Amino acid sequence: MSGRPRVVVSEFIAPEGIARLGAAVELVADATLVSDRARLLAAVADADGLIVRDRTQVDVELLDAAPGLRTVGRLGVGTDNLDLEALAARGVVVHLATGANAISVAEHVIGALLCLSRPSFSSSERVIAGEWPRTELIGRELAGRRLGLLGFGATARAVAHRAAALGMEVVTSDPMVTDPGRA
Amino acid sequence: VTLVDPDELFGASDALSVHAPLLPSTRGMVGTAAIGRMPEGALLVDTSRGGVVDHEAVIAALRSGRLAGAALDVHPEEPVDAAAGARYLGVPSLLLTPAPRRCDPRVERADLPRHRRCGRRRAGRDVTTRSSSHAHPSPGSTASRRPSVLCVGIAVVDVIAHARGDLVPGVKQFADRITSAFGGPATTAAAAAARLGVDVELVAAIGDDDRGVQLRAALEARGVRTDRMPVRAGVGTAASLVIITPDGERTIVNVTDPALRAPLDPGAAGELIARAGMVDAVLVDVRWPAAAALALAGAARAAVPACSISIAPSRTSTTGCVGSRAPRAMSSPRVMPSTICSSSRGARRSRTIVAAALDALHRPRGRWHGRRHARCRRRRLA
Secondary structure: OOOOOEEEEOOOOOHHHHHHHHHHOEEEEOOOHHHOHHHHHHHOOOOOEEEEOOOOOEOHHHHHHOOOOOEEEEOOOOOOOEOHHHHHHOOOEEEEOOOOOHHHHHHHHHHHHHHHHOHHHHOHHHHHOOOOOOHHHOOOOOOOOEEEEEOOOHHHHHHHHHHHHOOOEEEEEOOOOOOOOOO | OEEOOHHHHHHHOOEEEEOOOOOOOOOOOEOHHHHHHOOOOEEEEEOOOOOOEOHHHHHHHHHHOOEEEEEEOOOOOOOOOHHHHHHHOOOOOEEEOOOOOOOOHHHHHHHHHHHHHHOOOOOOEEOOOOOHHHHOOOHHHHHOOOOEEEEEEEOEEEEEEEEOOOOOOOOOOOEEEEEEEEEOHHHHHHHHHHHOOOEEEEEEEEEOOHHHHHHHHHHHHOOEEOOOOOEEOOOOOOEEEEEEOOOOOEEEEEEOOHHHHOOOOHHHHHHHHHHHOOOOEEEEEOOOHHHHHHHHHHHHHOOOOEEEEOOOOOOOOOOOOOOOOOOHHHHOHHHOOOOOOOOOOOOOOHHHHHHHHHHHOOOOOOOOOOOOOOOOOOOEOO
16 A cells, blocks of 8 residues: 555545545545445555445445555435444444535425426427427426425525525425524 | 423424424424414424424425425435435425535634533533533632532432341341431432532432421421422332341432422423532432433533433443443443543442542543442441
8 A cells, every 4th residue: 555545535536526536535436436345355455545425335245355544535415324323333443424415406496396386398309390289388387386395405505595495485304403493 | 582382493484494403203203294283384403313203294285385495404324315206206396406515614613602601511622521621621620619519310328237246137236326417429429419519419309208398308407409399299219128237238218209300390300400500510320310311411412421320230331321221221332421430339439439520531541440439437427
């Protein structure tokens, strides 16, 4: 092992993100590792750090293959793919990017709601075909309708904020939340 | 934003957006029954985690017109291959996306300071430990305000006899003195934290007897807040007879009514979760697992550092109680405590436990080895 810490990135991360790791680390960024378990296990053999998204299973098998692993970065939210107990038992520190994609997901939700309310967003082919399906694609307004958020974490709060701006009424249910506060 | 119960959420939403984590309790949560409760012609958007929404139920509801549209961004099996994708063929008003999101660097920079300002949520949360820079953003901010700690666990009234000789069964024993103290890991930790100048609150159940009144008064006198301590009617406060022999060995005879460890009622549970999200640190004693799990959940939710006091006689375990003795909720990803530590041989080293727990919050590594324990100082009841 060279002097610099060795970091393996096993899933796709935007080049800007990779660039921020800079020259301080010896980097192995290979988005195909996630789908090739054998190569992944070989790649982490002398890794100090591992950066994953939601597909790389960081389990006992992987940890056994990476005796020098000190930290795992998880790009995104949720830890279903991380064996947190095994990580804690080995003293491997886990970093989550909580909230990092909240806005991105919230915009996706709003976009989906608009698309589902406005069937005309998918009418290009029919217009090209000369159908002019004007009346059947009118759709509905989101304003005045009630949006339910199942769960009220960072992403849901970002959705609530945007939905309120569209004139939607927002309700939520989350066993962890007693005061939803202002959107 | 209005908080409603889950039934009302499904029943009253013209559009439902799912943001729940995937846990055993949420798997398949949005299925035929839940969708059946939604108004006719509602919309469904799922960007959470594959498995929370039952896709077969969504397909059926779209075909029947029960749902007017659905956008599924996450799938039980990812990536979806052509064989798995076939089931969605010809389903009306269905948007399928492969979770193509990314964090826009420009947005990220603009967004982070706002997150810091409006709450404890931070990007780059550290699950197993926190660096000192996280725990204390600046020396000035800690100096201006007392740190606050929530302790959750059991409270016991101890009667301690310092025996003159070794115990002999069936023979009258003599003691140099008999004193009273309060015990229970979280309780002694709370008193120790109060002594360190921390704004500390204890949540531990007591009975409606004299012992309970005495215990509460003693805690209050030491600056521990007890407002949220549940008082169980018709139940005796937990108590221990402790006999300490000259060689330092102790023998304990404990009585604890199971009602003291019963789950909190929903109102109190909600308060506990909320409170755990508002303090600087949470310390739980897993002898009251139901309440400990709630406090850890509330702490994890708000990225508040949490520490569980192990009761297992582990020597230098770093996993502590989490996952072994703790209920499922504690070991689920959602409520993983930010800091995991365990005391070795748990019970009576309150001051050391608190000092080490506070210390652990500043450590760069997740591993916390049991410290050499200082001799415990008992606090006599007033």
